[in-house]
Amino acid sequence: MTLQEYMAARQKDVDAALSRWVPPETENPSAIHRAMRYSLFAGGKRIRPLLAITAAEAVSDAPSGVADAACALELIHTYSLIHDDLPALDNDDLRRGRPTCHKVFGDALAILAGDALLTLAFEVLAKLERTSADRRIDLVRELATASGTVGGMIGGQVNDIEGEGKIPTAALLESIHRAKTGALLRCSVRFGAIYAGADTAQLAALTEFGEHVGLAFQIVDDVLDVEQTSERLGKTAGKDAAQKKVTFPAVYGIQRSRAMAEQERLAAHQALNVFGHRANRLREMADLVVRRSV
């Protein structure tokens, strides 16, 4: 199976699981379920759930039900995009190639749809059927911490907003991105590891892998925002510079940023040494994250 085929198969699992967990549009109140599904099924790459599933498979053969646990990561990611795109925050009209949630459903419903996806993420974890309560609680703790204010996603968003217009230093850059995107990507890898019952050494190795992949992902994201068109990205390009965001290209320039991403890719590979060939798919995914063009 090629990486593309592998990823397509896992994406299908994730989408099927998401569709099971999110109430159908016919369920009352219909409007919010439409809004939730509109943003969830907008052609996202499902990178976070795929990292979780692939990490789980590095630890143990195809752990049953891991796609359900992985859904929670996509629910959190999608809620954060919906709220981030609101006029009060990034005020963005385009996401995944389509009008943003609030452009279609209005600000009120977009706020509530984000709240609902966030809430549903934890409902999904609590209702997982094929893993113990102890493990489910570990996942709830991981996800809540990675999404929270102290070193987590929301904290990173606040720092990102506060950083606009500030002098872009390396220290500021690192603190923003370690939290804003890094925490949830790291959490995604740990999610899979925990779900699959990783031992301490495996969890530590996968956590390190997650940190390097997370950083690589963000560097490439920043570079693509400079280099690509909105049409190709499916979201507004060139926004970081317009909003004077603290980005890797702003601090290091494009060329050095690219070299840093490559360095992170190699470090990510190295972290996987203990797994041998079992982690080949994870290595390929790290390569993909760095070499993607959208």
Added chain:
Amino acid sequence: MTLQEYMAARQKDVDAALSRWVPPETENPSAIHRAMRYSLFAGGKRIRPLLAITAAEAVSDAPSGVADAACALELIHTYSLIHDDLPALDNDDLRRGRPTCHKVFGDALAILAGDALLTLAFEVLAKLERTSADRRIDLVRELATASGTVGGMIGGQVNDIEGEGKIPTAALLESIHRAKTGALLRCSVRFGAIYAGADTAQLAALTEFGEHVGLAFQIVDDVLDVEQTSERLGKTAGKDAAQKKVTFPAVYGIQRSRAMAEQERLAAHQALNVFGHRANRLREMADLVVRRSV
């Protein structure tokens, strides 16, 4: 101990627990922790945590750590107030006698502070130290369901918004309030019961109690919105009529609404029969909910 003394002591426990769980204002990013604390410590009555603690005490003597679990209810309640007050939703300037969160911190930070409180509620439950993982997962499931879109708080908010200007029928009224405020109040009582290890019969009785108290609470809330001043309520009075909300006074008139609240109070008492005198405090709280003037 009078009811007032009892409640003041429990409120103090809840506030102390909240203050332990919410990061201090000095923690980075400071702005969001300030916003979270501003709304949390604005003199709320802590009705939901108090219902949880009192219900727990009806089942078992002062279960250790119940105030921590009860915090999660107040975190959810406060997040819902912050988001509800936003310009895109109810656009309210006054809450608990003070300017609303977004008036002080801006819309962006208010949205993120709400998200953060919602996320923290689940972090708190995952990190409870004095109860089993099984019970913690039960609490996560209860809270997520009661806060969600299907019969839960967010669903009720959507129905409430969509109901504005509609002909206020009894059926519409019931479906809105059973979800919008009823679900979380019912959940609060169940929270305490579950935490304290209630058996099936006890949980069923307390659930029934929670449903009646929840309905009584909402009826009285609607009546007070008509009868009281903004100054006394600490929030904008008369808003329901201005926004053409579907309320109990709109459907039944003031006098019949009051009679219905009294009926719910009696039904709440009756549900507690199996507990004998152990539930006296819960009975007093039901009385207070109906007879309050703010």
